[in-house]
Amino acid sequence: MMKAFGPLSRRRFLTASASLSIGTIAAPYVAHADDPTLRITGWGGKWGEVMKAEIGPAFESEFKCKLQTDSAFPYLPKLQASSRSAPIYDVLHTNSNEQWAAAEMGLVEPKIDPKLVPNLADVYPYAISDKIVGVSIFTSAIGLGMRTDKGYSGVTSWKELWDAKYNGVRGGYVIPVNSLGQAFLMMCGTLFGKGQTDLDAAYTALEKLKPIKIVDFTGAMEKMLLSGEVGMCVIHDSGIYRYDGQNQPTDFVSPSEGVLSLEQVLTITPGSKMKELANAYVNYMLRPEVQKRLAETVWYSPANKKVKLDAKYDAKLLTTPEKVSKLIQVDWKWYNERKDEIDQRVNRIFRA
């Protein structure tokens, strides 16, 4: 007859307790050991906080995966340096100018398959236009930011930025490193020349814009506007609206000639081994409830037409076809082909 388990000695009790403790600690890791990992890029700031706290965990739970987010710039050189068959990212989230550069290098797929991302059917046309690689999940509007306590009134046009009364308080960007600055340069060609590609007109306009204070990060421009160092500047709407409720004497102006779009774009890398999950992620980020949460956190205009924002966001963001029609999309493919030449020229224009 087989012996039953013997009496519980102290040694057996301690061994069993240690095993149970180790098992308890290791259980989550064991349970998720086989969970696939989707490697994406993502912004920091409030976007990163909401993604980490809510959006990301919900995606992980629904799709039984791990989301690994790289928020350390620069993304494109790292993707470029990684192997094409084993890219460092599965999904690249960045602005449109970088996405075009990535597409030209074959680092990202130029289009998203609507059969694999059904929510593409509900986005505004700009989100999947021929000016976009992948899909734009949000956009900001680039226009003019101004102080409301300096007596500036009746600002309706881009051309007012050139008014001599803003000498000394005018703000712009280091064009070679900033998307808003690059988009603004193309706008100068439209305002004073034959169109976005009229670089001669753009350069002449930039010369006349001096004196101007230039910064590399949009965050720095926001602070200069808040401190009063700048009274009128090129800025995107979310850089003004995110201070809503803080009683700041700043406002955003949508110029009559139109606002430039600053798109938040997602693309999938061709060498990704997680294509199904990557497409699921893109589709997830286009869900109305996800779009609403992020839009109301960072004041981005959602790409999904079905999103219903709360009243105060709806009033200011681009949430109707009429408002969206004011968006001017930049031809980034054209710009990137000439970037070196443009950078050299603008560096000469704004040399200290």
Added chain:
Amino acid sequence: MQTTASSSLGAAQQTASVRAPGPARPYGRYIYLGINIAILVFLLAPIAIVVVFALNPTPFIQFPPVGVSLRWFEKFFASRDFMHALWFSLEVAVLTTVSATILGASAALALARGNLPGTRLIVATMLSPLMLPAILTGLALFQTYVLIDVGRPTWGLVAGHTLVTLPYVVRTTLAVLHNFDTRLEEAAQNLGASPLRTFFEVTLPLIKPGVLAGAIFAFIVSFDQFPVSLFLVSPGNETLPVTLFNYLKFDLDGTIGAASVVSIVLAFVVVIGLDRTVGLRSYVKL
């Protein structure tokens, strides 16, 4: 017979011997002090600006400050991202200091004593990371790790930091070895000490100033290292400088100043701690 010159000289000496000595005019000393103060102010003024920014309650840089507030320090210490980055930076800096010190001191000893062929070339190679832009070093290491398919592990980051801090340890240790009297080692060995015992009881205590100076440099350079870390940090394991850089792309408020003040205080604590434990005064001269 006295000549005119000698009589004049004698008269001058007589005059000098009876003239009472006047007060010294230390103009040279004041000028020297003034130059040193100007240099110190030039070096420390940016730190003062950072402290002002960190204590200013407004969410943007403003001078003169409108008040004193600790809100940015609260935000810094309450931020999980910043706290993780701070501890991770410390962890990497300590590991880097240990590895750079052991490798650098060993290399310096081998170079000084080993009679190796091409010593100068080897020394130049070991010091070359100081001459290369660190961002290229970071990118090259990143590509290497990708090629050997190891991802971006913490040991890879420590290796990158060790690469750019090793020259400091090598250089400072070589400096003390240059003046080292090898007869002391010979005497120890003649008296029966083994090579290992000679190294730990004779050589190491005498080269400690150079090794320690190099170790301090290695710690500070690693803690503040940015360009190499930019490519080698992995998601969720970012060093403090990288986290600060990413933060200021989206938010330029006093939290940056608070983080900087904490880094400065940390550097002070390290140096003061070393002075209290090991004693740095006698190691000021190399």
